[in-house]
Amino acid sequence: MKGILHRLVNAQRGETKEDNKTEPGEIALLDSYSMSGIRVLQKLYSLGRDIVTRNIPGDFVECGVCNGGSAATIACSLRSTGKRVWLYDSFQGVPNPAEIDGDYAAQFAGAWVGGLERVKHAMRIARFPDEDYIIRAGWFKDTFHLPLPELVSILHIDADWYDSVLLALNTFYDRVAEGGIVVLDDFGHWEGCREAFYDFISQRHLRPLLERFGHTQAFWVKGRTNNREFSGKWEIPE
Numbered sequence: 671m672k673g674i675l676h677r678l679v680n681a682q683r684g685e686t687k688e689d690n691k692t693e694p695g696e697i698a699l700l701d702s703y704s705m706s707g708i709r710v711l712q713k714l715y716s717l718g719r720d721i722v723t724r725n726i727p728g729d730f731v732e733c734g735v736c737n738g739g740s741a742a743t744i745a746c747s748l749r750s751t752g753k754r755v756w757l758y759d760s761f762q763g764v765p766n767p768a769e770i771d772g773d774y775a776a777q778f779a780g781a782w783v784g785g786l787e788r789v790k791h792a793m794r795i796a797r798f799p800d801e802d803y804i805i806r807a808g809w810f811k812d813t814f815h816l817p818l819p820e821l822v823s824i825l826h827i828d829a830d831w832y833d834s835v836l837l838a839l840n841t842f843y844d845r846v847a848e849g850g851i852v853v854l855d856d857f858g859h860w861e862g863c864r865e866a867f868y869d870f871i872s873q874r875h876l877r878p879l880l881e882r883f884g885h886t887q888a889f890w891v892k893g894r895t896n897n898r899e900f901s902g903k904w905e906i907p908e
């Protein structure tokens with residue numbers, strides 16, 4: 671009864687409760703700022719909420735922001751939590767791919783040039799306070815030398831190529847809190863991303879429990895060794 675009253679009061683105020691299943695209306699608006707598509711954005715939102723529900727400490731880092739659609743969607747899920755958001759992108763498109771990225775990648779050198787103002791606009795749609803996010807514009811090899819977040823709760827890597835993905839993992843993985851989430855956007859789409867993942871886990875002797883969604887995304891929860899707690903449930907996390 672209390673819950674129903676609470677929802678009625680919020681509905682009158684025009685507010686929706688931010689839970690793991692009902693994503694806010696902003697996500698539909700952010701779709702045009704992202705290359706990922708609405709269903710992927712909805713899943714990213716639910717991963718962000720999962721971090722909050724499980725009280726995982728640390729900030730949100732995105733490597734490969736472009737126009738800010740996925741970043742602002744995850745930021746939506748972290749509103750009013752005190753978590754800060756760190757956004758990394760060249761804003762000059764992707765660098766040249768290497769041989770390991772495959773022949774198909776060669777034609778995309780310099781593709782996906784994002785706009786800093788578009789990112790700020792997306793963050794305004796997400797109603798995420800200006801003072802709580804940092805945009806690091808430039809190549810990862812330079813910007814990753816600037817001060818980094820101490821602790822990361824969710825690391826979203828959407829940077830396509832082997833070198834970019836591996837550098838992002840090497841730079842941030844040790845800062846991801848136990849129970850934090852690492853998302854690879856390009857696992858199924860780009861061979862280089864997948865190779866970077868396999869090289870990284872083999873160098874570190876890690877054996878993460880990899881989850882998939884969409885045709886390309888993969889993620890894992892740091893330290894999680896099995897999904898028995900979800901027994902009988904459909905999706906992880908709910």
Ligand SMILES: C[S@@+](CC[C@H](N)C(=O)[O-])C[C@H]1O[C@@H](n2cnc3c(N)ncnc32)[C@H](O)[C@@H]1O
Nearest residue numbers: 704705734736740759760763809810828829834
């Ligand atoms: C596919 S786009 C990101 C899409 C975005 N997350 C979205 O929601 O649509 C990949 C981005 O990664 C950036 N990127 C890739 N490698 C990079 C590097 N080494 N340094 C800086 N930016 C890089 C590119 O500039 C590009 O904007």
